[in-house]
């Protein structure tokens with residue numbers, strides 16, 4: 055019979071206290087242990103170049119933009135003499151021979167690298183090499199694979215977005231949604247950027263595609279297309295990063311979208327919510343977003359911000375403030391689309407730490423983690439499909455269901471697919487096969503589009519020796535027929 059707790063005797067209370075104690079002692083060991091961690095802004099004054107920067111300067115978007123690190127000379131000026139010369143030589147070689155993105159790192163992001171150590175302290179260079187944010191924002195030559203720096207099937211614009219442009223910069227890949235690339239720049243450049251074909255400045259190994267139309271003509275043509283195509287209800291406004299479009303122009307574009315009856319969802323893509331949160335905290339942007347959110351609510355449209363955070367250490371109090379400021383304007387949500395990258399977040403602990411940091415204090419919804427796309431020189435970052443499937447399994451059950459991110463493979467000519475949706479998976483050759491249930495803009499007359507299998511490829515160095523041999527022979531035969539524009543090493547058998 056259940057005892058009334060108010061009538062328990064001293065002996066019974068002692069028993070229940072003992073039971074509780076035993077329960078704690080017997081606490082089940084779990085692969086991941088959740089602990090709430092207070093967010094902290096690393097002290098930028100530990101970095102010699104910014105030791106005199108005031109809090110007011112640090113929190114100014116203008117100061118942040120003016121002090122972005124764009125080259126090795128500026129990086130040296132920030133770090134002082136603390137970093138080994140070998141690191142800079144490694145970086146210089148990468149920029150000359152491998153980098154597909156030019157360097158652009160806002161102080162906010164640089165300050166989250168090696169957050170607990172000053173450059174003059176012992177071990178800083180090693181910690182910098184190992185740092186997850188450094189590994190994707192400031193890649194060095196020794197990070198990359200030398201056997202297979204690129205997959206033989208890697209390509210610029212690996213998702214064929216430009217092929218699916220219905221007007222310049224407007225990709226119509228899914229039946230009801232479009233991607234509007236409103237500009238080709240960002241306040242920060244990520245080494246693994248999937249739009250390396252278009253976004254950022256040219257590098258010694260990659261020229262960039264240039265838009266032909268003027269910005270206003272392009273944006274006007276996008277609005278015209280959407281008005282003429284009421285089947286599209288969802289518009290991802292991206293680039294680049296919308297934080298680089300002057301606010302009045304962005305506001306005008308979103309306001310135009312809000313006049314189109316068929317548009318029900320608008321997503322603004324900005325990594326700068328994390329890389330340059332100061333921008334999203336400016337009065338101009340907050341007031342403008344409030345105006346847009348009000349109109350959206352009146353018209354029953356959802357506006358959300360989609361950001362891109364890959365490591366827990368990037369979630370600082372300023373990032374949390376910017377996210378909450380945006381939610382306070384009345385928009386529907388702030389969501390995160392990270393990228394799975396080896397050496398950055400390829401463990402369940404790293405992913406769960408990140409998701410809890412986003413969810414607990416920044417109110418950012420963990421949403422997706424994409425597998426890194428098959429762009430050139432990315433093999434050291436990319437995971438195999440099997441690894442992504444395992445990570446999906448490992449993170450299940452810890453986060454609330456609504457905040458458990460899906461691991462996605464963006465399959466060329468198919469679109470985003472959950473990593474467990476492959477129709478077949480040849481683990482010896484690292485080829486997964488995928489099907490789809492809609493036609494893209496380029497397949498209107500393709501009778502086989504919905505029955506064909508589309509391929510995605512794992513990094514070759516992860517394969518068993520027999521699979522690697524198969525790729526070596528294939529790559530050797532194909533490279534003599536069509537040399538690639540960026541270096542693709544065909545390794546000799548081990």
Ligand code: SF4
Nearest residue numbers: 240243244247294325
């Ligand atoms: S913010 Fe996005 S678009 Fe810009 S460089 Fe990074 S991944 Fe590319």
